[in-house]
Amino acid sequence: MDLGIRGKRALVCASSKGLGRGCAEALAEAGVDLVLNARGSEALEAAAADIRAKWQVGVVTVAADITTDEGRARVLDAAQGVDILVTNAGGPPPGMWHDWSRDDFIKALDANMLTPIALMQALMPAMMERGWGRVVNITSQSVKAPIGQLGLSNTARTGLTGFVAGTARQVAEKGITINNLLPGIHDTDRAVSLDSGVVKAEGISMEEARKRRAAGIPARRYGTAAEFGAACAFLCSMHAGFIVGQNILLDGGATNATI
């Protein structure tokens, strides 16, 4: 399917690896020029070189922490006028509800709620002027079904979801769609880090931890960054203009709910 977005420009945050990288690859395959971001420049430059060679699109890189004012300012400098925004950042650490301090909450809110909101506020006005834009926020399955030990994530991402629900309906008449993609477990470094926690807590091997987690998913496997990226690219496509303010689960059926 031709996604109809060849020649458009996208900012994909936190995209040297994992789900962000999957989104960047799928947009590049559709002919979209990219601004890529991550903190570490080595993996970022390697990803950019790979994508340029594979898809022959323009790729600009900004090595910066997207969750800081200074990092975001540098990314926004390079991303002025983009047609597509994919927000993403690392997820907060696991823990217990009684241990988190105010500072822990502020950090999680900054990374997973206030950063994507600030990026939308900065980039959507120009999209509205041009009458077309796409925003996809990478959130989490934990928005629909809380994951106890990821309370910081549950909290911050639910706040973002509320913002999107209202805002998406305010900007839709200008040709802009905002939607959230909710990953369940996907085969990325984040999954390795979550599974390492299980290995440590339960004294089992990594293989066993993965097997147990996969057994709880109807698809009986982890998702891939490529599958995730393809869903993102579709939401950014010309065909997705009537999908507004939705929260789309990509979790292999793990969330046991009728709707």
Ligand code: NAP
């Ligand atoms: P990942 O494999 O750990 O990849 C993270 C990517 O983001 C890397 O390129 C990393 O590069 C970059 N990054 C992290 N923090 C950043 C920051 N502050 N500023 C700029 N770049 C940053 O993670 P992932 O699995 O793709 O997950 C993406 C998001 O989805 C996370 O918020 C995660 O919590 C959420 N999620 C993931 C899963 C899953 O199973 N994978 C499930 C539910 C939710 P640098 O380290 O060099 O910055």
